[in-house]
Amino acid sequence: MKSSRFDPVVLTLGFAFLYIPIIILVIYSFNASRLVTVWGGFSLQWYREMWSNQGLMDAAWVTARVAVLSASIGTVLGTMAALALVRYARFPGKTLFSGMIYAPLVMPEVITGLSLLLLFVAVGVDRGFWTVTIAHTTFTMCYVAIVVQSRLLTFDRSLEEAAQDLGCPPVKTFFKITLPLILPAVVAGWMLAFTLSLDDLVIASFTTGPGATTLPIKIYSQVRLGVTPEINAICTILIGLVTIGVVAASLASKRTELRRIRDEHVALRGSS
């Protein structure tokens, strides 16, 4: 499509809207003054205070453990679900199954959180680390399923048929051929699941218990008391981690892209 003169303006305004609040937040985490509006010079004191805030650090540790564990289980389950959706032409209850995969993507978090809490209470489980992990696994696996599904839809099935034709049994074929080739999507799914878990306030609030306060719950309770530069500091660190992760991932995919282009050049030379 032909671009219009207004396109750069639209994009500039749009991205300014998306990024300026985050940039301001990062800048003010280095503010020496406690007031949000007054710049009191550069300082790292809020990072020091954050570091010595035991409650905040404990919450960060809980959150990291929940995120790694739920993202990992969610990735396994989500990949299986994606295979079921794409590879199985029909099985009993497939409509219900795909409904259960898509619904959590849009379900208001208050509903998911409340219903899971009531389940845990009904079966008499003590709420805490494991209940949050199960809750996060349940909704992140659906995101993983969607990401992996879109990769599987473009997967050339004759690769698997070729492997079986050459004597490789079905399960081994999955691990030797399919999995290595869909791995980028699986990793992307894991990263998405990890950040969603890291991010979640509402579902965690419902399903957590004593001793398993996650970072968003901690941040939320402090934010309700007012804006503090300490929160800016921890937010900046989170933003930094996520940015590094996303940029690294995209650079890695760019490198494979470059390698692909180079390969094509080699191939062209080889054929001429």
Next chain:
Amino acid sequence: MAEISTSPHAGPARWLVVAVPYVWLLLFFVAPFLIILKISLSDTAIAMPPYTPLLDGFGGIGDFLSQLDFENYAFLTEDPLYIQSYLSSLRMAFISTVLLLLIGYPMALAMARAPTRWRPTLVMMVILPFWTSFLIRVYAWIGILKPEGLLTVLLQAIGLMGPEEQVQIYRTDTAVFIGIVYSYLPFMVLPLYAALEKMDGTLLEAANDLGCPPLKAFWRITFPLSLPGVIAGAMICFIPITGEFVIPDLLGGAETLMIGKTLWTEFFGNRDWPLASAVAVLLLLVLVVPIMIFQNQQQKVG
């Protein structure tokens, strides 16, 4: 030829692939809904769990069923607070979705028309804020919109506002709209972009060639072809916004009525679990139609 893709030979592993996620979702997604439905029909009690009746064994099933009633739902319809919450949530979600479309569509279109080599970067720039915490992004706006916040400082500095005046946005519906649009913009832009990007550019050239001016070509060609993206984006935003809690809680004022907030207060504030459950069940009923539209759309794509 639907079955052409299924190999006729597969062992038990084949069924495990379906069964494991299936059972997980039945246990942790469907079963909770049945429980929430049951509790919404129970009475409040000062105990743990704070509701009766509890189902103990199978002997008491008849007894148990006879104690269930629609009291909580009756209460919801009697108290105007709840009805207003639902209506207000739907209104807020609708206005936000329209705003998101108005802002998101030009962005998505500009991205789709950008040079090919720029597009992956642009997509990444839209996704990046989405990867940073929701809570953090809402929090960032508090610092800007507060009466003594950065927006006031900025407007005073450029002389649009007197030194005694302050911006009165924080803790109003306007702040909630800003927060929602800001938080959900990537969810709107990405499906729109996906629909616009795969569109064949020669279609517009053909329309122009046949004498259709560019603006008319947009309405006759581009927009109708992007409708699946519009529906997907609108549903992905509308449904969760209706039940949104964090944004109205942190940016909204006392008069901001949203059902997610009401549910939260019933549950954590008043500890009225049965009533909170009834609120959730009704919310789900309200959202059934948009969720069905979304599901259909997704299954068509899948």
Next chain:
Amino acid sequence: MAKTLGPVKRKFAPWTDPNAVPFIRFENITKRYGDFTAVSNLNLDIYEREFFSLLGPSGCGKTTLMRMLAGFEEPTEGRILLQGHDISGVPPHRRPTNMMFQSYALFPHMSVEKNIAFGLEQDNLSKGEIAARVQEMLKLVKLEDFAKRKPGQLSGGQRQRVALARSLAKRPKVLLLDEPLGALDRKLREETQFELMDIQHTLGLTFLIVTHDQEEAMTVSDRIAVMDKGVIVQVDTPAEIYEAPNSRYVADFIGDINIMEGGIVSKSAEPGQAPVVTLDCDGLPVTVEQECAATTGDRVAFAIRPEKVRITLDQPENTASNAAYGEVWDIGYLGDFSVFLVSLADGRIIRAAQANVSRLVDRPITFGDMVWLTWPKDAGLVLTR
């Protein structure tokens, strides 16, 4: 078939031997997908060391038939015998067949040698054995220098060779080739056809190839099965298929042919002489030397290849039969041949091909010329189907 043909490609014709045991036997095979019948009650025998082609347009069931042999699909009815054993229910990874895929299906994350070794590794052969076999295969397809490359770093022709080497590495009893040359350009395709024949001959394997390209099937095959809508219309050697098609469908599918509808006027079968059928093709009298099952009065078709029609400016001696008079309506110059489209008085078009033997002709036939078309009695065919 009525005609006896000249020398066959090579002295190999087990299908003519009533005592020969078929290597692969498709027995009453039917395959249905819901309401759609892809293959319908099909019977076919293929012999050891045969180079056999399944030829037909897309959707005729040829690929489904091959996939059933490989084990990717199970027949709805009927059974498949390999060396006399029923292989129904045997999963693909346990069948002694190997397939070369249309897309080549090379594993993009493995090098050329890893791709070739993949099948051998599944058989738990020793490292040394595998390495030796991979070397042998690389040599066979002349890719020794490319062993360490990934498929993405190869040209289309090289990928095709890797796919061939990979499917040959396990020395399958039957090699299945699904449109093996479809992705190659014309020149490379022709070269590769001869290489394939060479490899098949050297290794002494049975090849089953699926193709929609009739030239390819004609060049490489010992026998061809022409398929249409899930059934086999004719199974024969390339020469028989070309010279003696059994139906309008086969005649039309293979090569260029003139087909004229007509009725049988008389049949004669004098002892010691070739049987003769006399036809009336809507006013055009035609005599054909052929045995024919149809009886007098039946509607049949007369078919004749353009290169068997002689075109002249002068009136031939005998115009009572097998002769038509018309105007040159169009000329297609093909380099080695010219095809003349001659319009008869009633508007029917007959094509005649003439080899361009000389660069300089005294009086070349050109547009608008009135010409005579003639053909001998043994040049055309009566088609009853």
